[in-house]
Amino acid sequence: MQKMAVSTYILGISCFYHDSAASLIKDGEVLAAAQEERFTRVRHDSSFPINAIKFLLRQANITIEDIQIVAYYDKPFITFERLLESHLATAPKGLQLYLKTIPVWLSRKLDIKSEIKRNLKSLRKNKRSKLPELLFSAHHQSHAASAFYPSPFHDAAVLCVDGVGEWATTSLWQGHDTKLTPIKELHFPHSLGLLYSSFTQYLGFKVDSGEYKLMGLAPYGRPKYAKKIRDELIDLKDDGSFRLNMTYFGYLESTQMIHSKFTQLFGQPCRKPETRFSEFHCDIAASIQEVTNQAMIRLASHARSVTGQKNLTLAGGVALNCVANTQVFQKAGFEQVWIQPAAGDAGGSIGSAYLAWHQHLKQPMKKKDKDQMQGAQLGPDFGREQIFQAVTASNLVYEELSDSDLTEQVSNELVKQSVVGWFQGRMEFGPRALGQRSLLGDPRSPSMQDQMNLKIKFRESFRPFAPSVLAEKAADFFEEPSISPYMLFTAKVKKSTAAEPGQSLNDQRKSLTSDYPAITHVDTSARLQTVDKDISPKYHQLLESFFKKTGCPMLINTSFNLRGEPIVCTPQDAINCFMNSNIDVLVLENFVIHKSRQTDPVYHKYQQDLAPD
Amino acid sequence: MTIFKRLFHYWKLFGKTVFHGLALILLVFTFYMVLTPLGWLRRKFSKAPVQLNLDPEAKSYFLTSHPESNDSMTTPY
Structure with missing residues (x-):
């Protein structure tokens, strides 16, 4: 075991395929993580996560010179070997694919060390300073590490299933303390x-x-x-x-x-x-x-x-x-x-960073009784001054409220069937909005699903929304709900009756009976998020306030974005989204902005030429 | 000056076209003259890593994993 004198920062990177991301761990604890798409506003951006890394450095108040190790989540030579073997297995078929992939690999992806170093060099303050050590972990090994190390367990079976990494598409592991052993x-x-x-x-x-x-x-x-x-x-x-x-x-x-x-x-x-x-x-x-x-x-x-x-x-x-x-x-x-809430490739960045800490540096596992992902609240947050500047620069009419007044007023708006853009604290890491960058609505309303799908998110009307529910009330409204802080499990909504398949989608939706139609799927299931007071206190307070007024401890929670766009990151992104849709109320921390009170006509014109997602 | 700029522009365009044309010829050549015969030999005489056949009689398709060596993270392979 090596002795650590000062804090050890490890930067994990995943990129060049899809959903590129970067994560930072300090002495074995996750400090921050973000996907590049949130900064570039290009959905599923695969480019080097330079903006995400800049954010991580700002968040930790360090420079690239303070990072000891950069860990990449894939073994590019083995992936290239798999590509060549695939061509050997199918040639003379496959010329078109060969011409598309091989030049990109030969010119860029194969020499990934240089590509990463070139990008890291651009972040150096001192041009002579040494770059951090560069490590590589296998794709499924990174997935397995992202599932096991931040989990609440010291012992667990680990199952990774995805499209493909280098060769593995499915892998089974055993995790014990810091040891992660591949089995099949x-x-x-x-x-x-x-x-x-x-x-x-x-x-x-x-x-x-x-x-x-x-x-x-x-x-x-x-x-x-x-x-x-x-x-x-x-x-x-x-x-x-x-x-x-x-x-x-x-x-x-x-x-x-x-x-x-x-x-x-x-x-x-x-x-x-x-x-x-x-x-x-x-x-x-x-x-x-x-x-x-x-x-x-x-x-x-x-x-x-x-x-x-x-x-x-x-x-x-x-x-x-x-x-x-x-x-x-x-x-x-x-x-x-x-x-793992960022179960896709983005999460591989956290996995590779953990592997560098536990397997390369051989550092022990700290005692843990809960998961280490901090409610996936690992992205950037914005202070009062930054929000004030964004709001005033956009010439918005606003009011600033105390925490208790805020939840009171916002829950009133939700009861009145308003759609609320809810922007609070640190942005989520992973594909789900979990109450930090969310659009909220009343799940009791039969028309809310159509209203939010067609008028706000401009997406297909067949898709129901997911509910956020007070964790302590979930069992009263759902059958056998599991703890689901990351919206990764479903549960049946109590007192609801499923529609009969075989009819049109609209007829099925109409024949479904539920007290909460906007969040109940036609088979009576809901993709729920259980909200814990300790993890999301402000969001929990809002749900409680809505519950006191309506007897309903849940809200529709869908990601704060328009169709084809990544989830909003900054206050300005949120204002742009508010401007280009029918969102009634925008809440940026404690700033409340009502669409109906805006005098500038620009906030009443909606841009609807959105890219399909 | 403008005429030289324009000439340079066309020269660059010409260079790019020649480069892409040659690269394409080289890629097609390696695909049919190297990869295709190698692939044929591979399929004929050895067990290729890309397994395409189903085996209805087999009980399992799992492969045994091999733990990475201690210094495996230092290399991209």
């Missing part, structure tokens, strides 16, 4: 993440972006094609291991996820984006969701029998599928399940 894995091209993405493309959504829409569409259908998927597309074994029948998939040798044989199997062409959904599309979504659930349950059950652990931690893009997560929690036999 599955290799490319056999990937549950890429199977799900293939169906995402088939249903006309964007790959690496629209997977959550597919999950949202599934409850509208029946899993009629699940058997066909199991018989033809995937050979799923009892232990959860699987292989895909690659004659149906194109991603090994082309830029398309699926072959024409895939569409022939189901008898219908790919759905064109932005066209209406038929019963067939809903049934396909339901079918692939069922197969995914089944695979995840088997994988997790196998992890339990192999490791003998009672705790499970999850990471990888597939771990953002809250329906599958809930099935795992209910059926795989674990007592506790914890999921």
